[in-house]
Amino acid sequence: MAEDVAQQEEGLVTLHLRTLRKEWRVVCLQLVASLSLIWLFLTMTQVFGYCHPDYVASGSWCPALDHTLTLDQIEAGFADGGGFDELPLPDWLTGQGNEGDGRFYVPILLTMAIAGAWVALNFQPPALRRKITLGLLGGMILFLAGMFLLTWTFGMIINFDLYLPFGHSDDSMNHANHLVWPLSVYIQVLIMLFFLAPVLFGLMGIWGLSKRMVNWSMAYMLIFLGLYALLTYEGVISQLSSASDPHAPGLNPLPTQIGEADTLGGLISGDVWELLLVAILLMVYSETAQATIRFLEYAFRLPESCKKDPEYVRQFQSILNTHMQHTVVIILAVGFVTMLALKFDDLIIDVVGWAGSGQWSGQVRESLELRLTYGKVISAMLFLTFVAGLRYIVPWQRISGLIESTLANRGNTNP
Secondary structure, X not given: OHHHHHHHHOOOOOOOHHHHOOOHHHHHHHHHHHHHHHHHHHHHHHHOEEOOHHHHHOOOOOEOOOHHHHHHHHHHHHHHHOOOOOOOOOHHHHOOOXXXXXXXXXXXXXXXXXXXXXXXXXXXXXXXXXXXXXXXXXXXXXXXXXXXXXXXXXXXXXXXXXXXXXOOOOXXXXXXXXXXXXXXXXXXXHHHHHHOHHHHHHHHHHHHOOXXXXXXXHHHHHHHHHHHHHHOOHHHHHHHHHHOOOOOOOEEOOOOEOOOOOEOOOOEOHHHHHHXXXXXXXXXXXXXXXXXXXXXXXXXXXXXXXXXXXXXHHHHHHHHHHHHHHHHHHHHHHHHHHHHHHOHHHHHHHHHHHHOOOHHHHHHHOXXXXXXXXXXXXXXXXXXXXXXXXXXXXXXXXXXXXXXXXXXXXXXXXX
């Protein structure tokens, strides 16, 4: 009896942060958030692009979130008079010269390494973290200006003269040229990190338990989507095309018509499915990342005696299991309802066709407005309003509670 009491006082699993970070449910949520973030970024590079219409018709790769185009322009500038033919970092590291998603694989791995180093540094003691930070800053400064300062100092000692490190006819006295190579390395890294900033901030927030980083990552992607939608507006495109070279690449606008439903068994069109996939991945990333941080904050703020109580441990694990189940069910339901909402215009046409064969029903069946984007949006809003109004008729909470209690009782009865 005494042994049973001792086991209830303190279990093998506790709610300490060091232990919870290795708990498989927490790690699973973090992995889901990380994979959804990377998948979301790659999907956005495929859906949103900038090309000339001829390039789009030929199926060329035209991403808007592409660091290689900027690096190619910088490399061309260096080749024209920058002192060397190509940038220091090799193409396999930056993704230049690759096609499709191959441009992002190695930069994403580099971003993951930087995020992992940042997370590991933040979990170190403050004194050690300060020393490592100062050491990294010193190393970056030496890499940038070390050779420059060394050659300049050595040149003044040899020539017994104080002179500036630039503007001389003798190239051996222009020591400022030694800054070009390390500075170009930093420029390449900064450009890659600028384009991959949502992935970098997101991974830092997921594994470093920082809501601020997660919010920055989401804000970056939402701002990009907003700017892209603004710049691909028909009036803006016409103004920009009239003021620039018509053959120059430009933002590739989304089609004005959704198109035929040819994906998922004719349930949704391919263009809409790509946009819906972006929205679903953004929901999965936001929910799993925020939930992980929220649950770990809850466990961290518990009193020390509660962190060792097996009952609190079981409750915490039950909360994690329930959240994972609800997240899967809700996101699938939202995606399915959205697809049904986009098919609601077809249902309207079918219902009107069943009502009769008069002139009005024929006009509705042949109506082009229902097929256009704004017609789809209006019919989808009507469907979503109808679904939202069902909560006043159908007791969804009671039904979900009965289903959960039935599953829980069945799980308890089956050993």
